[in-house]
Every structure is written in structure tokens, then in C-alpha cells.
Amino acid sequence: xxxxxxxxxxxxxQNRWTPGCPVFVRRVSVFLKEDGEYSIVCxxxxxxxxxxxxxxxxxxxxxxxxxxxxxxxxxxxxxxxAALDGITGASYATVEVTEAAGVWKASGEEPVExxxxxxxxxxxxLPEPLRSAAKKDGRLRYRPKKIKNGWICSCGHxxxxxxxxxxxxxxxxxxxxxxxxxxADADGSPEDGDGTSENTLKQKLTxxxxxxxxxxxxxxxxxxxxxxxxxxxxxxxxxPEIRYIxxxxxxxxxxxxxxxxxxxxxxxxxxxxxxxxxxxxxxxRDMTGLDMDPSELYVTSSEEEPWxxxxxxxxxxxxxxxxxxxxxxxxxxxxxxxxxxxSKSCFINCTFESVVLPATLRVIGEQSxxxxxxxxxxxxxxxxxxxxxxxxxxxxxxxTVVIPDNVTSxxxxxxNNCTGLKSLTLGKGITVxxxxxxxxxxxxxxxxIAGNVGSVGEYAFEGCVSLSEVxxxxxxxxxxxxxxxxxxxxxxx
Numbered sequence: 143x144x145x146x147x148x149x150x151x152x153x154x155x156q157n158r159w160t161p162g163c164p165v166f167v168r169r170v171s172v173f174l175k176e177d178g179e180y181s182i183v184c185x186x187x188x189x190x191x192x193x194x195x196x197x198x199x200x201x202x203x204x205x206x207x208x209x210x211x212x213x214x215x216x217x218x219x220x221x222x223x224a225a226l227d228g229i230t231g232a233s234y235a236t237v238e239v240t241e242a243a244g245v246w247k248a249s250g251e252e253p254v255e256x257x258x259x260x261x262x263x264x265x266x267x268l269p270e271p272l273r274s275a276a277k278k279d280g281r282l283r284y285r286p287k288k289i290k291n292g293w294i295c296s297c298g299h300x301x302x303x304x305x306x307x308x309x310x311x312x313x314x315x316x317x318x319x320x321x322x323x324x325x326a327d328a329d330g331s332p333e334d335g336d337g338t339s340e341n342t343l344k345q346k347l348t349x350x351x352x353x354x355x356x357x358x359x360x361x362x363x364x365x366x367x368x369x370x371x372x373x374x375x376x377x378x379x380x381x382p383e384i385r386y387i388x389x390x391x392x393x394x395x396x397x398x399x400x401x402x403x404x405x406x407x408x409x410x411x412x413x414x415x416x417x418x419x420x421x422x423x424x425x426x427r428d429m430t431g432l433d434m435d436p437s438e439l440y441v442t443s444s445e446e447e448p449w450x451x452x453x454x455x456x457x458x459x460x461x462x463x464x465x466x467x468x469x470x471x472x473x474x475x476x477x478x479x480x481x482x483x484x485s486k487s488c489f490i491n492c493t494f495e496s497v498v499l500p501a502t503l504r505v506i507g508e509q510s511x512x513x514x515x516x517x518x519x520x521x522x523x524x525x526x527x528x529x530x531x532x533x534x535x536x537x538x539x540x541x542t543v544v545i546p547d548n549v550t551s552x553x554x555x556x557x558n559n560c561t562g563l564k565s566l567t568l569g570k571g572i573t574v575x576x577x578x579x580x581x582x583x584x585x586x587x588x589x590x591i592a593g594n595v596g597s598v599g600e601y602a603f604e605g606c607v608s609l610s611e612v613x614x615x616x617x618x619x620x621x622x623x624x625x626x627x628x629x630x631x632x633x634x635x
Contacts, residue, residue, distance in 0.1 A: 456482030
């Protein structure tokens with residue numbers, strides 16, 4: 143988090159790099175401050191050996207539907223942070239670096255996606271005593287991946303091609319072991335096999351100089367072997383412990399993304415699996431903006447619950463043929479993405495009797511619950527802002543609908559033909575009741591309109607023959623009521 147007064151809107155991995163650029167943006171976070179100003183925060187690496195404290199970039203901001211709200215060119219980032227005001231509804235952002243520390247400018251090359259380095263085994267270059275040990279741990283021969291104008295170190299850090307050592311961990315580009323094989327020249331190539339070299343070699347070995355050279359070579363080989371063994375032991379035991387301590391420290395400081403990355407890399411080491419889940423839950427809580435215990439978040443994946451799928455913008459979809467149940471609780475997080483919207487026709491024709499919506503949900507999409515004829519109850523949560531057209535058409539057993547104050551729009555025919563609906567409450571956020579919204583709700587007896595509704599669309603309450611009680615404090619001559627609403631107007635006289 144930026145500070146106690148900032149709300150985390152999103153965290154998205156970027157992992158795109160412009161060849162030759164000394165700054166590599168790994169992820170981009172969006173924060174909203176109390177004054178309405180946004181902060182764009184980049185998690186980035188300095189690819190060069192000299193760290194870059196500031197850089198200039200083009201920043202593109204998107205809303206929750208993936209639409210471009212604004213693109214700002216030449217935005218200055220100090221320590222990875224820049225401020226952005228004059229916009230609303232920002233959901234996530236992308237950043238393309240154009241200039242770094244005044245020493246590099248974009249040359250027009252297209253950014254490339256950066257994948258993790260590959261693990262390559264090559265034990266032939268190791269001394270014989272180490273080959274068995276090396277095969278037990280792939281990290282010993284973890285080779286950097288070469289990319290255009292740069293390379294990725296074994297620690298995962300991106301570096302410019304001109305770097306002699308990794309600017310992330312300080313190690314060299316490759317680990318080279320001299321063969322030290324007998325019967326080889328200084329460059330490692332075998333001697334000619336004509337017999338002459340063999341006699342010469344025997345003469346050298348029998349001389350004092352030859353014996354001293356052989357002893358020195360043996361001593362050097364022994365030292366190299368001990369050093370190599372120490373390296374292996376360090377990698378096998380010390381490195382995981384150091385990484386574990388760092389991940390724990392990040393968690394304690396509230397750096398949940400870095401902590402999760404650290405525990406994920408450790409696999410089954412100690413309690414890393416449990417700590418990974420815990421770090422992710424704290425990260426998800428920040429992403430959702432919910433004031434709740436992270437352990438209470440409903441977190442799942444499309445692998446665990448294959449009836450769910452989700453877009454990167456948080457639009458949830460549902461496959462009814464993969465789910466068998468009479469009720470459903472919709473999760474807060476699916477595949478690491480916050481559930482913000484139900485897709486068009488998401489639960490159409492489902493046979494649920496009850497549905498629990500997540501507090502993260504903002505939009506009930508078009509036809510989301512259309513033809514759910516056995517749906518008896520649904521609680522529209524306080525975070526929802528919009529209900530799409532025909533969202534609950536033909537939900538014939540739905541008896542009570544309470545639309546909270548935060549909902550500002552209802553689509554046409556949203557509750558059309560809900561023949562079992564008896565009670566309706568419209569919150570203060572509703573100012574327009576669209577056409578056919580509650581038409582043919584034959585059992586509707588009581589309607590409470592709490593807000594300053596300025597217009598009622600045609601046939602919005604057509605066929606509501608049981609309507610006997612209407613509470614409408616804001617009703618007056620200025621309220622426009624279109625034709626086909628006699629069932630309502632007869633109770634307002």
C-alpha cells in the first residue's frame with residue numbers, strides 16, 4: 143500500500159521489456175487516494191549495473207471494461223511512482239518506459255514478453271567428484287536465458303548485454319569449470335597421438351620440474367573440488383534459508399506480492415506452501431478493498447472449480463453443465479483475479495434456489511439470471527452499482543427484491559415477468575425506472591421508492607394487478623410517468 147489513506151485498485155504483472163532499455167517494469171499497481179488522485183506505482187528492476195532512480199514513460203489507464211481512459215506521454219516516475227489526476231473509474235494501467243536517467247531513449251523497437259529462464263543441465267563440464275551432487279539440484283547449472291540486447295540471470299533478474307555481472311544478485315553471467323583433464327593442452331585439446339608427445343611427456347613427468355608441476359596441479363584440483371563442494375552445499379542449504387528469511391521479512395513488512403513470489407520459488411521448503419497461501423490472501427484482501435479477515439475470502443481457481451472462468455478484467459462466466467447443486471456461493475477471487483462483474487447470460491436457465499453474491503461484485507450483467515425459475519432468494523450486495531437489462535427475467539419464484547442505495551442503474555426489463563414477486567424496495571441511488579422493468583409482476587403487492595426518481599418508463603409496472611401499497615415520498619408533478627403504468631398511478635392519486 144502507498145499509505146493508510148490510499149486504496150489499492152489493482153496489481154498486474156507486466157513483464158514486457160523494450161530491448162536496450164535499462165529499466166524493466168515487472169508489475170504495475172494503481173492506488174486511489176482520498177483526494178481522488180491516482181498513484182501509478184511500478185515494481186521495476188534497473189537492468190544496468192548503475193541503478194536508475196527515475197525514468198520517463200508512457201502510461202495508459204483502463205477502466206474495468208478494458209477501455210482506454212487516458213494515455214499520458216512523458217510521465218515522470220520517481221522511484222517507480224507517479225501521480226495522475228483528473229480521471230475517474232481507473233481499474234488498471236500499463237507503462238512503457240521511453241527514457242531512463244537521461245542516458246537512454248526509446249528507439250522504436252517493439253516491447254517483448256519476458257519468460258522465466260530455462261533450466262539447462264550440462265554436468266560434463268563439472269569435475270568428476272561433483273557430478274553426482276550436481277544432479278541432485280538443478281540450480282547448480284541454472285543457465286541465464288539470452289534475449290535481444292540483454293540476458294536473464296539465474297536469479298531471474300533482467301540485465302543489459304553490457305553488464306559483466308547481474309545487477310540483481312551480483313553473480314556472473316555463466317559458471318565455468320576448467321576441465322583439468324590429464325593429457326590435454328592448456329586450451330583443453332588433446333595432444334597429437336604420434337608417440338613423440340608421449341615420450342616427451344614421460345620425460346617431463348620424471349623430471350623434478352614435472353613432479354612439482356604434477357603436485358601443484360593435483361593441489362589446485364583438490365582446492366577447486368573443495369570450493370565446488372562448498373558452492374554446492376551453499377546452494378543446497380544456505381540459499382533456501384536466506385530466501386525463506388527474506389520472504390518472511392517481506393510478509394512482516396506488508397510486501398505481500400514479493401513475499402508470495404519468494405515462498406512460491408521455495409516450493410515445499412519448511413512451511414512455504416502455507417505461507418504462500420497466507421501471503422496471497424493478504425494480497426487479495428488489498429486488491430478487493432474489503433475490510434475483512436483474509437482467511438474469510440472465498441478464493442478458488444478454474445482448475446479447482448472448472449465451472450468458473452474469468453477475464454483479466456474480472457468478468458466471471460459460468461458453465462452450468464459442469465455444476466451440480468441447488469444453491470451457489472460466488473467466490474471473491476478466481477484465478478487470482480477479483481470478481482467484479484457477471485458476464486452476459488452468466489447463470490441463464492440455472493436451477494438454483496438461492497445465490498450468494500460476493501461483496502466484490504459491481505455489475506450484474508445482462509440476462510445474468512434469466513429464466514432461473516426456481517430462484518427464491520438473492521441478496522443484492524452493497525457493492526453492486528448496476529443491474530443489466532433482463533437480468534432477472536422470468537424468475538417466477540423470486541418473492542422479495544431489495545435494491546440497496548449504491549445501485550444507480552437498472553436495465554430495461556430487469557425484473558420483467560417475475561410473477562411471484564410480492565415486495566419491491568428501490569434504494570436512493572435509482573433516479574430512473576426503465577421501460578418494462580417490473581411489468582407482469584402479477585403478485586406484486588408493495589412498492590417502496592426511496593430515491594428521487596424523475597421518470598418511470600413505459601409499461602414499467604404494467605400488469606401489476608395486485609399492487610395495493612405504494613410508498614413514494616419524492617412523487618410530485620415534476621415526476622414523468624409514461625403510459626402503461628396505471629397500476630402505479632392509481633395508487634398515487
